[in-house]
Amino acid sequence: MTGLTQRRRGPDEQPRPTDAAPPYLDLDLLEARARTSLAPEVFDYYAGGAGAEVTLAEAPQAWRSWRLRPRVLRGVDRADLGTTLLGSPVRTPVGVAPWAYQGMAHPDGELATARAAAAVGALMTVSTSATRSVEEVAAAAAGSPSWFQLYRQHSPGHTDDLARRAGDAGYRALVLTVDLPVLGRRRRDLRHDFALPAGLRMANQPGPGSAAPEPGPPWTTADIGRFAELSGLPVVVKGVLRGDDAVACVRAGASAVWVSTHGGRQADLVVPSAHALPEVVDAVRGEPAPDGTDVEVYVDGGVRSGVDALVALALGARAVFLGRPVVWGLATGGADGVAEVLAGVSAELAHALLLCGAAGPADTGPDLLVRAGWPPR
Ligand SMILES: Cc1cc2nc3c(=O)[nH]c(=O)nc-3n(C[C@H](O)[C@H](O)[C@H](O)COP(=O)(O)O)c2cc1C
Numbered sequence: 001m002t003g004l005t006q007r008r009r010g011p012d013e014q015p016r017p018t019d020a021a022p023p024y025l026d027l028d029l030l031e032a033r034a035r036t037s038l039a040p041e042v043f044d045y046y047a048g049g050a051g052a053e054v055t056l057a058e059a060p061q062a063w064r065s066w067r068l069r070p071r072v073l074r075g076v077d078r079a080d081l082g083t084t085l086l087g088s089p090v091r092t093p094v095g096v097a098p099w100a101y102q103g104m105a106h107p108d109g110e111l112a113t114a115r116a117a118a119a120v121g122a123l124m125t126v127s128t129s130a131t132r133s134v135e136e137v138a139a140a141a142a143g144s145p146s147w148f149q150l151y152r153q154h155s156p157g158h159t160d161d162l163a164r165r166a167g168d169a170g171y172r173a174l175v176l177t178v179d180l181p182v183l184g185r186r187r188r189d190l191r192h193d194f195a196l197p198a199g200l201r202m203a204n205q206p207g208p209g210s211a212a213p214e215p216g217p218p219w220t221t222a223d224i225g226r227f228a229e230l231s232g233l234p235v236v237v238k239g240v241l242r243g244d245d246a247v248a249c250v251r252a253g254a255s256a257v258w259v260s261t262h263g264g265r266q267a268d269l270v271v272p273s274a275h276a277l278p279e280v281v282d283a284v285r286g287e288p289a290p291d292g293t294d295v296e297v298y299v300d301g302g303v304r305s306g307v308d309a310l311v312a313l314a315l316g317a318r319a320v321f322l323g324r325p326v327v328w329g330l331a332t333g334g335a336d337g338v339a340e341v342l343a344g345v346s347a348e349l350a351h352a353l354l355l356c357g358a359a360g361p362a363d364t365g366p367d368l369l370v371r372a373g374w375p376p377r
């Protein structure tokens with residue numbers, strides 16, 4: 001126990017970094033602690049969004065624009081979170097979204113996150129912009145299913161090389177992030193003139209690896225099949241917010257699509273993931289993945305509790321991924337902190353499933369939901 005799970009606060013009490021003791025996961029408190037322990041420019045890089053941060057602020061609210069319709073008298077007294085993601089078994093559908101520069105949050109960086117995800121039985125997605133190499137993080141995951149997220153590199157040859165290395169290192173899928181044709185305008189980073197601190201480098205970047213180089217030629221849907229072939233891995237396309245794009249990705253060879261606004265860090269004023277998800281799920285229904293199975297849809301953005309995760313599953317997501325909650329876990333408690341966040345949100349999800357008369361992720365569906373009426377919309 002790292003002390004990340006905390007006593008309940010009174011309604012008007014602000015989280016204090018010094019608060020202590022169990023028994024529930026308090027993500028606001030974790031964030032408050034991270035704010036005090038990290039350098040301001042590092043905290044702002046992790047916490048911030050693009051533009052006026054409208055998308056960042058709306059993401060958690062959007063999950064709350066749904067209301068649950070619990071089922072009763074269904075004889076359900078146990079919820080099992082186990083599922084498969086692209087055929088790999090996991091113990092929870094709550095996974096780790098790719099996030100960059102984890103060495104700024106903790107000296108063990110991505111290695112700590114990989115160990116924690118493996119311990120919890122959660123899937124981790126490793127960023128291209130990691131401070132540890134493709135192979136080092138795979139070794140830390142020790143065979144637990146992990147995916148590698150690919151960014152377009154300055155040299156197309158280097159991008160291809162990363163895709164091949166991911167396949168060779170034992171990752172189970174390649175995640176192409178497609179919502180970063182250019183970097184979002186992140187005012188906090190511009191204000192701080194943010195740069196990777198001395199002593200850290202992007203381990204998958206050739207050369208000093210301290211600054212992201214200009215990316216090479218833009219990707220098109222034709223690259224999906226090419227990367228699947230190069231890596232020998234199923235491809236997941238991350239950063240899709242429209243049904244037509246989702247269908248185009250699947251027809252070009254994607255096995256799954258990942259609904260995401262990049263944590264509000266790219267285009268601002270975009271539709272929240274919680275509202276884009278139903279359109280994407282509807283669009284890919286009946287579209288087969290390359291291996292003939294159903295296309296899987298994942299989602300991230302503003303998921304802050306097990307109830308948020310339940311809403312996502314009921315809307316058709318096969319898995320939900322966490323970004324900043326994992327950042328705060330790593331920054332405040334290293335591998336134990338990440339494990340407590342993943343286990344805490346998963347425990348909340350199991351509890352919410354039981355309260356709704358559902359025995360597991362596959363026992364959810366749109367019948368559990370109604371759009372909130374009256375003031376919450
Ligand atoms: C600090 C930070 C770094 C990120 N780096 C990456 C990255 O390297 N690759 C990527 O595909 N997405 C990246 N993302 C986006 C996340 O994968 C994810 O989409 C987002 O954080 C989910 O929203 P949440 O933080 O509200 O949970 C990053 C997000 C954050 C907060």
Ligand SMILES: CCCCCCC(=O)C(=O)O
Nearest residue numbers: 100129151183212262265
């Ligand atoms: C040129 C790619 C830099 C991206 C840095 C990591 C990231 O995705 C983020 O949101 O920050």
